[in-house]
Amino acid sequence: IIRLSKEYEGSLEFLAISPLTNLALAYLRDPEIVKRIKAVYIMGGTIYARGNITPVAEFNFWVDPDAAKIVLNAGFNIVMVPWEVAVKNAIDSESFIKLTSLGTKLSSLYAKMYSHYRKFSMNMQRMRGNPHPDVITTAVAIDPSIAKVIKEENIDVETCDCQSRGLTIIDYTDPGHVVTKKPNTKIVYDIDYDKFLHFLTRVLTWF
Numbered sequence: 001i002i003r004l005s006k007e008y009e010g011s012l013e014f015l016a017i018s019p020l021t022n023l024a025l026a027y028l029r030d031p032e033i034v035k036r037i038k039a040v041y042i043m044g045g046t047i048y049a050r051g052n053i054t055p056v057a058e059f060n061f062w063v064d065p066d067a068a069k070i071v072l073n074a075g076f077n078i079v080m081v082p083w084e085v086a087v088k089n090a091i092d093s094e095s096f097i098k099l100t101s102l103g104t105k106l107s108s109l110y111a112k113m114y115s116h117y118r119k120f121s122m123n124m125q126r127m128r129g130n131p132h133p134d135v136i137t138t139a140v141a142i143d144p145s146i147a148k149v150i151k152e153e154n155i156d157v158e159t160c161d162c163q164s165r166g167l168t169i170i171d172y173t174d175p176g177h178v179v180t181k182k183p184n185t186k187i188v189y190d191i192d193y194d195k196f197l198h199f200l201t202r203v204l205t206w207f
Contacts, residue, residue: 001026005036012036015141016071017043017134019060024067027074034075042080043137044068045155045168047187050084052125054166058083062166065159072155078185079147080155081140082168086133089193090121096129099204106204132200139199140188146199149190152183 001022005012014037016023023040026033044060045068053059061068072078091099096118100111118130140147158167171181 002030002033005030005033009036011038013038013141014040015138016040017060017137019064020044020067020071021064024064024070027070031074037076039141040071040076040078041137041141042071042078043133045080045082045157047082047084047168047170047189049167050087051166052083054163056164057166058168061157061168065157065166068166069157069159072157072184075184079140079150079188080185081133081137081188083131083133085188085191086131086136087125087127089136089191089196090127090129090131091118091197092129095197099200102201102204104205105207110204132196135200136191136196139196140191143195143199146191146195147188148192150186150188153185153187154181154183155185155187 001014005026014023020042042060044058046056046058046061049056051057051062053062091114096114100107100115114130121127121130136146154171156169156171158164158169170187
Protein backbone atom coordinates (compact mmCIF):
# COMPACT_ATOMS: atom_id res chain seq x y z
CA ILE A 1 0.00 0.00 0.00
CA ILE A 2 2.80 2.41 0.89
CA ARG A 3 4.68 1.65 -2.34
CA LEU A 4 1.60 2.09 -4.51
CA SER A 5 0.68 5.33 -2.75
CA LYS A 6 4.07 6.71 -3.77
CA GLU A 7 3.89 5.32 -7.28
CA TYR A 8 0.39 6.73 -7.85
CA GLU A 9 0.57 9.72 -5.54
CA GLY A 10 -2.56 11.84 -5.62
CA SER A 11 -4.50 9.44 -7.83
CA LEU A 12 -4.66 6.19 -5.83
CA GLU A 13 -8.11 5.33 -4.46
CA PHE A 14 -8.40 2.65 -1.77
CA LEU A 15 -11.43 0.34 -1.69
CA ALA A 16 -11.87 -1.24 1.75
CA ILE A 17 -14.47 -4.01 1.88
CA SER A 18 -12.86 -5.86 4.79
CA PRO A 19 -11.43 -4.93 8.21
CA LEU A 20 -9.10 -1.92 8.00
CA THR A 21 -6.05 -3.59 9.54
CA ASN A 22 -3.78 -3.24 6.49
CA LEU A 23 -4.49 0.45 5.89
CA ALA A 24 -4.11 1.26 9.59
CA LEU A 25 -0.72 -0.48 9.69
CA ALA A 26 0.37 1.37 6.55
CA TYR A 27 -0.59 4.66 8.17
CA LEU A 28 1.26 3.86 11.40
CA ARG A 29 4.40 3.08 9.40
CA ASP A 30 4.06 6.11 7.14
CA PRO A 31 1.60 8.82 8.30
CA GLU A 32 2.33 10.84 5.14
CA ILE A 33 0.32 8.25 3.22
CA VAL A 34 -2.76 10.32 4.09
CA LYS A 35 -1.57 13.04 1.71
CA ARG A 36 -0.84 10.61 -1.13
CA ILE A 37 -4.10 8.63 -1.25
CA LYS A 38 -6.87 10.44 -3.12
CA ALA A 39 -9.82 8.73 -1.42
CA VAL A 40 -10.70 5.79 0.82
CA TYR A 41 -14.02 4.02 0.24
CA ILE A 42 -15.06 1.99 3.27
CA MET A 43 -17.76 -0.63 3.60
CA GLY A 44 -18.17 -0.70 7.32
CA GLY A 45 -19.84 0.62 10.40
CA THR A 46 -23.42 1.58 11.05
CA ILE A 47 -25.46 4.78 11.34
CA TYR A 48 -28.22 3.52 13.61
CA ALA A 49 -26.32 0.77 15.46
CA ARG A 50 -27.98 -2.08 13.56
CA GLY A 51 -25.30 -4.72 13.69
CA ASN A 52 -24.75 -7.86 11.65
CA ILE A 53 -22.25 -9.65 13.88
CA THR A 54 -23.47 -8.32 17.25
CA PRO A 55 -26.66 -6.36 17.98
CA VAL A 56 -24.77 -3.05 17.61
CA ALA A 57 -21.70 -3.67 15.45
CA GLU A 58 -20.98 -4.26 11.77
CA PHE A 59 -18.55 -7.10 11.04
CA ASN A 60 -15.59 -5.18 9.54
CA PHE A 61 -15.44 -2.65 12.38
CA TRP A 62 -16.04 -5.35 15.00
CA VAL A 63 -13.17 -7.55 13.81
CA ASP A 64 -10.59 -4.78 14.23
CA PRO A 65 -12.11 -1.71 15.89
CA ASP A 66 -8.67 -0.30 16.69
CA ALA A 67 -7.79 -0.23 13.01
CA ALA A 68 -11.10 1.40 12.14
CA LYS A 69 -10.52 4.05 14.81
CA ILE A 70 -7.04 4.78 13.49
CA VAL A 71 -8.14 5.11 9.87
CA LEU A 72 -11.19 7.24 10.64
CA ASN A 73 -9.12 9.69 12.67
CA ALA A 74 -6.04 9.76 10.44
CA GLY A 75 -7.22 12.46 8.06
CA PHE A 76 -7.98 10.41 4.95
CA ASN A 77 -10.65 11.58 2.49
CA ILE A 78 -13.18 8.91 3.48
CA VAL A 79 -16.48 7.87 1.94
CA MET A 80 -18.23 5.26 4.10
CA VAL A 81 -21.10 2.98 3.15
CA PRO A 82 -22.66 1.71 6.40
CA TRP A 83 -24.46 -1.59 6.85
CA GLU A 84 -27.94 -0.05 7.02
CA VAL A 85 -27.64 1.22 3.44
CA ALA A 86 -27.15 -2.35 2.26
CA VAL A 87 -30.12 -3.47 4.36
CA LYS A 88 -32.39 -0.74 3.02
CA ASN A 89 -31.37 -1.45 -0.58
CA ALA A 90 -31.37 -5.25 -0.43
CA ILE A 91 -32.21 -6.87 -3.75
CA ASP A 92 -35.94 -7.61 -3.80
CA SER A 93 -37.51 -10.72 -5.35
CA GLU A 94 -38.40 -9.11 -8.68
CA SER A 95 -34.89 -7.71 -9.15
CA PHE A 96 -33.27 -10.98 -8.07
CA ILE A 97 -35.21 -12.92 -10.71
CA LYS A 98 -34.09 -10.46 -13.40
CA LEU A 99 -30.45 -10.58 -12.32
CA THR A 100 -30.38 -14.37 -12.28
CA SER A 101 -32.09 -14.66 -15.67
CA LEU A 102 -29.67 -12.67 -17.82
CA GLY A 103 -28.32 -15.78 -19.54
CA THR A 104 -24.64 -14.99 -18.93
CA LYS A 105 -21.93 -16.89 -17.07
CA LEU A 106 -21.70 -14.15 -14.49
CA SER A 107 -25.46 -14.16 -13.98
CA SER A 108 -25.36 -17.92 -13.44
CA LEU A 109 -22.49 -17.57 -10.97
CA TYR A 110 -24.37 -14.78 -9.19
CA ALA A 111 -27.41 -17.05 -8.81
CA LYS A 112 -25.31 -19.82 -7.26
CA MET A 113 -23.48 -17.46 -4.91
CA TYR A 114 -26.45 -15.48 -3.67
CA SER A 115 -29.32 -17.98 -3.52
CA HIS A 116 -28.21 -19.42 -0.16
CA TYR A 117 -27.18 -16.02 1.17
CA ARG A 118 -30.58 -14.66 0.17
CA LYS A 119 -32.40 -17.27 2.24
CA PHE A 120 -30.12 -16.60 5.21
CA SER A 121 -30.66 -12.83 4.98
CA MET A 122 -34.42 -13.10 4.73
CA ASN A 123 -34.87 -15.82 7.35
CA MET A 124 -32.16 -14.93 9.87
CA GLN A 125 -31.63 -11.18 9.45
CA ARG A 126 -35.21 -10.00 8.76
CA MET A 127 -34.47 -8.52 5.33
CA ARG A 128 -36.58 -8.20 2.21
CA GLY A 129 -33.80 -9.80 0.15
CA ASN A 130 -30.05 -10.19 -0.02
CA PRO A 131 -27.87 -7.18 0.83
CA HIS A 132 -24.89 -6.19 -1.33
CA PRO A 133 -22.70 -4.05 0.96
CA ASP A 134 -19.41 -4.66 -0.87
CA VAL A 135 -20.95 -4.26 -4.31
CA ILE A 136 -22.70 -1.03 -3.30
CA THR A 137 -19.43 0.40 -1.98
CA THR A 138 -17.64 -0.58 -5.18
CA ALA A 139 -20.43 0.94 -7.26
CA VAL A 140 -20.25 4.23 -5.35
CA ALA A 141 -16.47 4.34 -5.85
CA ILE A 142 -16.88 3.83 -9.61
CA ASP A 143 -19.97 6.02 -10.05
CA PRO A 144 -20.43 8.54 -7.21
CA SER A 145 -23.85 9.55 -8.59
CA ILE A 146 -25.21 6.25 -7.23
CA ALA A 147 -24.87 7.76 -3.75
CA LYS A 148 -28.11 9.71 -3.34
CA VAL A 149 -27.63 11.13 0.16
CA ILE A 150 -24.17 11.94 1.55
CA LYS A 151 -23.48 13.85 4.76
CA GLU A 152 -20.21 14.75 6.46
CA GLU A 153 -20.08 13.50 10.03
CA ASN A 154 -17.61 12.96 12.82
CA ILE A 155 -17.23 9.23 13.44
CA ASP A 156 -15.40 7.20 16.03
CA VAL A 157 -15.41 3.52 17.03
CA GLU A 158 -15.77 1.75 20.37
CA THR A 159 -12.65 -0.37 20.92
CA CYS A 160 -13.45 -1.99 24.26
CA ASP A 161 -13.56 -5.76 24.65
CA CYS A 162 -17.20 -5.55 25.70
CA GLN A 163 -20.76 -5.80 24.39
CA SER A 164 -20.43 -2.57 22.40
CA ARG A 165 -17.12 -3.50 20.73
CA GLY A 166 -17.05 -2.15 17.17
CA LEU A 167 -19.97 0.23 17.73
CA THR A 168 -19.90 3.20 15.34
CA ILE A 169 -20.13 6.48 17.26
CA ILE A 170 -21.49 9.45 15.29
CA ASP A 171 -21.55 12.98 16.68
CA TYR A 172 -25.01 14.31 15.79
CA THR A 173 -24.80 17.41 18.00
CA ASP A 174 -25.47 20.73 16.31
CA PRO A 175 -22.52 22.56 14.72
CA GLY A 176 -20.99 25.01 17.17
CA HIS A 177 -21.82 22.88 20.21
CA VAL A 178 -18.98 22.89 22.70
CA VAL A 179 -18.26 19.15 22.27
CA THR A 180 -18.80 18.97 18.50
CA LYS A 181 -15.83 17.64 16.56
CA LYS A 182 -15.01 18.40 12.94
CA PRO A 183 -16.38 15.93 10.35
CA ASN A 184 -13.90 13.23 9.38
CA THR A 185 -16.04 11.05 7.11
CA LYS A 186 -18.54 11.39 4.30
CA ILE A 187 -21.34 8.93 5.07
CA VAL A 188 -23.56 7.53 2.35
CA TYR A 189 -27.01 7.54 3.95
CA ASP A 190 -28.84 6.24 0.91
CA ILE A 191 -28.30 5.27 -2.72
CA ASP A 192 -30.31 5.42 -5.92
CA TYR A 193 -31.58 1.84 -6.01
CA ASP A 194 -32.46 1.92 -9.72
CA LYS A 195 -29.01 3.25 -10.65
CA PHE A 196 -27.37 0.58 -8.52
CA LEU A 197 -29.51 -2.12 -10.11
CA HIS A 198 -28.52 -0.85 -13.55
CA PHE A 199 -24.85 -0.93 -12.50
CA LEU A 200 -25.14 -4.51 -11.24
CA THR A 201 -26.99 -5.60 -14.39
CA ARG A 202 -24.23 -4.17 -16.59
CA VAL A 203 -21.58 -5.99 -14.56
CA LEU A 204 -23.41 -9.32 -14.83
CA THR A 205 -23.71 -8.99 -18.63
CA TRP A 206 -19.97 -8.58 -19.23
CA PHE A 207 -19.68 -12.29 -20.08
